[in-house]
Structures are given as C-alpha cells and as structure tokens.
Amino acid sequence: MRMAARKGFIIIIVVASLAVLMLMAWAIIDFGCGEILNTKMRSDLVSAYYVAGSGAEYMYAQLATQDAVYWNPTFNGTLITPDNVVLGTYTATAIPNFATNTFYIVATGVVNTHRATVVVSYGFLENYHGPVSVGSGGPMVLTGASQAAQIKMDGPAMSNSTITSNGDVNISNGSFSNIVPPLPTPTFWTGQKFDTNNDGSFAVDTNSDGVVTRAEALAQGKEAAFDADNVYQPSRNQIDDKTAFYHYYTTYLNDPANNKYHQDLGITPGGSYHYTGNQSFKPGDIPANVHIIFVDGNVTIDQNDQEWKGGGTALAHTIIATGTLSITQPTNRPGDMLTLVSYGDFYSTGQMGNQGGTIGDMAVYTNGNATLEHGGKMHLSIYALGTLTIDTIGTEQGKDHRMLTLVTPDWTDPNNIPVGLPLQYPAYISYGFLIKSDSSQKPRWQRI
C-alpha cells in the first residue's frame, strides 16, 4: 500500500458522509417545509371560506335592506381587523332565477391567492302585479324637498337604469332599478321596420343608424318604396321611429279594426281630431264624445282637457303629441281617464289642493323625458322612455306634496286599457322583490 492511496480514501469517506448528511437534511427540510406550506394553504382555504361567507352575508344584507334591488350586481369587499390587518377579499354576486323565484348568492373569498366559494340560495316573492306605476327606461330621479312637501307614492318605481332618491321620498312598494327583465321599449312599428305601409317593399337601413334616408333608398333602387313609406313630413326625406309613431296613430290605430271603439277615430291627416301645429287646451275644449286627438306639434294643457267641474258621465280622453306635452295642474273627476302620449318630452306641474288634483286616473307615456314638479295628487301610471324626474321643488306644506297612487281601473282586462297607449305599454306586469322568510323557504348554504 502506498501513502497517496490512503489519503484519497479518507477524503472520499468525508465527502460521502457529507453528501449523505446534506441529502438527509435536504429531504427533512423539504418535508418540513412542505408540511408548513400545506398547513398554511389549509389555513388560507378555511379563512377564504369564512371570508366568502362574510361576502354572502353582506350581499344578503344589501338585497334585504336596500330600496332598489340590483340583479347581477357584484360587491367587492375587504375584511380588515380593527388594527388594519387585511384578512382577505371577497366578491359576491346575486343571480336570480325568475322561473323558480329563487336567487343564488355566489361569494368567493380570497386569502393569499387561495380561493373558496360559497353559494347560498334564497327564495323571493314578487310583490307587485299591475300596471307600471312609475317607470323609466332611463335614469329616475326622485326628490322630495321636505316632510311637508314629500314624494309619497304607491310605486313600485321601476327603472331600466338607475334610481336616485333625494330628500323625503316614500315609496310603499319599493323601487327597482336595473330590473331584469327590463321594462319593454315601445317602438310603434306595426310591421316590418321601415315598411310603414306593410306592403312588403321597403328600403333597408344600410348603415344601421335607425333611419332610412332617401339617399339610402336611392342606392338600393327603392325610391318608390321609400316614397310610399315616408308618411310623416315627407320633406324630411327620412323614415325613422317618429314616422312609425305618426303612422301608428294616424293610420293603424285610427282604423276601426285596431281600436277598442271599433270606429274611425278621426285622427288621420285631415280628420276632425288631427291637429297640425302647436295646440293649447283648457277645460271644456274637447267634447265628451271625443276619444282621442292627435297633434302634430307641441301640446299645452291648462288644468285639464276636459270639463272637470260638475257632474256628468266619466270621460276618457287621450291626447297624442309628436312634440312635447305640458300640463299644468292636471285635474279630473272620479272615473275619468286622461291619457297623454308624447313623442317628445312630458312636463307636469301643479300644487296639491289647487282644483283638487287628478281625482280620476291619468296615464302618461313619453318617448322622451318626463318631469313632474311641485305637488299634486294623482292616480297615475307613467312611463318615460328617457329620464323621469319627480321633484317637489317647493316646500309649501300641503301644496308641494306629491302623492301618487295606482290607477284604479283593472288593466288585466284589455278593454280597460286606455286607447292610445302604445301596444307594448306595460299595462300589466309582475315585479317586486321580497326575500321569502326562513319559515317559508329556508336558505341553502353550500360550498363549491
């Protein structure tokens, strides 16, 4: 044996021993760290589960307490301890099922990137069945100046957009914004769009801007069809929604086959009750036997269009305006029905106690915006496709108080629906929201 070989042998032993030790140490550390990480992950998942539960509880509280119910909303939140330690974040969403009158709250909690999802199902009640009370396609803004001049209405207030309540607003049936399904949008097209006369020949809206112009028709070789369909103010050289609006009343509804009176209503161009240009009406201007008048222009009504003093039979009048429609101090008698439809905006003002308010009923539809200012007492169904604003403005006790109640006729019977309301007017709807009590439908919690 040589010395050099023995020295190398010792080195090999040392290195081998160190390698074994390092391997073992690595294995143990790896195992230990794995256990720690697993424990941490498990802890995070449990925490995330309870964070998600908090999100679900928060969403439930929102749905159960707010005036306006937002379907498919998403609430994002962070759970923080009193000493500002962030425990986790959550996202909660409410998903309705209208077929079963149930909704799910789906809440996901996240703690250190670990996620847990909780699902809770509840039942809800539709607590309103009837005509649209106060509805809008656009935003709705309700402002009651003070308790003495508050907005107090049956509701429900329903908007396809948002509802903003300011001041003293009391809605007995609640308010519902961003409703699903939304309130319908009347279009007044009675057949194929842009085919006003329904003869099957029409020009196409090639640029999809909602209007067919003569230039578009020319480009399609459809000038003759365009001329036949261009029934409203032909000099405008365009067929649009206003054309449909005009045609719907002056041609379609005027036809005895299409109105509930089964008679010529006299609102075709040249008819007895077709007016061109701005018009003003005051009590007594419209005979009792006139069902509807059509104004191609703006309409201003002082107090009412009908005789409101004295007795007599109940009156039902409808006024259609292609422009704006304004009414000051709407007033009528029990059993009367005043229906106002405008393609432009609608404006109403007045004060409670002055001429008694609308003791009868009033129905309003406007393709534009609607504004009701100051006070008054009405049995009203109003639907504005645009923005609806109700503002008491003043603070005069007993005068600037806006009090709206539901219309009294039963509109489930089509014969009771006033003539002139658009065909798609929501004369009967089922809406509302009330979470079923635990005793009638238990909430169901689950973890996904």
Added chain:
Amino acid sequence: MSLIISRYSPAGRKAFSLVELLTASFVALYVIAASWSVYMMVSRWWYETGPKIEVQRIARVALLSIVEGAPDPTTGTFTFGATTYKRRNGIAWAIADPTIGADTKTISYRLEPDASNVRRFYLGTDAASGLGAVYYRDSSSIDHEIRPTIGITDLKFETVAGYNNMIKVTATAEKVVTGTRQASYKVSAQYSDVVYLRNDI
C-alpha cells in the same frame, strides 16, 4: 522528531504522526456523530413523528369528510351560466335536525326535504385491514368507505347545549408504535369541530 511516533516508511514504521492521528480522530468523530444524527432522525421520523402525522391526518380527513363532505352527484347541482357544480354531501349542509345514533357513532341527515333522501356517516370497519374507517351511506343506501380514514378508532356525534342544529363531531385516531428502543407505545390524535347547521333553521 517526536519520541513516541515516527514517520511511516514502506520498510516499516512504529506509529502515526501527530497530524495524522488528530485528523483521523476528527474525521472518525465527525462520521460517527453524523451517523448517529441520521439514525436518530430516521428513528424519530419513523417511530414518533411519522405515526403522529398519520393519526392526525386520519382524524383531520375524517372531520373534513363528515363536515364539509365531497361533491356528490346525488345531492343535486348548482348551475351558474353554463357551468354546473355538484353539491357537497357533508352534514354542514343538512336541512333538518340530524339523527344521532344511540352509540353516538352514527349520524343520519337529509340534504333535501324529501324524507326518503336520508344519508349517513358512521364508524365502520375496513374489511381488508380490520381497522376502523368512516363510511358514507348515500340516499340509495349504498355504503362508500372513505379510505383515507382507515385507522380511525373512534367517532362521536353529539349536539351542543341542547341545540339540535349544532353538532359536535369528534374523531379519534390511535396507533400503537412498536420496534423502538423502548416498549411499544400509543400515539393518538383527537380533533373536534362544532358545526352550525345553518341550512337547518
């Protein structure tokens, strides 16, 4: 040159040098210590830590299986958008007061109002090993062994403070460890969870 050692030579030597002796002693000590450490670590893991982890895992899995449950196609589904999720079958989702067996090792419950839709968790015996195991009996009375719980020694269900919708579940797992330097001994883990049955109101 030292008087007690002499330099090695192929022709013959009387002893190692001092440096060689110290180096060899140090290395030998180092190797012996390392070997002892490895032995101790392996022994500890094999006979002490490992069994503890095992019984803890068994008890923990038993609790999770019983309380949270697993996604179960027989319990119905949730559908969000186009995605369908199976519901879980743990007792946490029971909709009515569960029934606890007289031996406290069985709990029967329902996830749906249908009275025939009864499920059950209970302590049984694994046929192959003879060890205890948690079983789940579905609404069709088919038993499913929850295999990760094989080795569980006790399972207990009880109501809390008289509330039938608050259930305390206690899982105990024990293991006798033999083959160590000392006499055989027992390691055990006992976990409890109190479940508020929020669907049972």
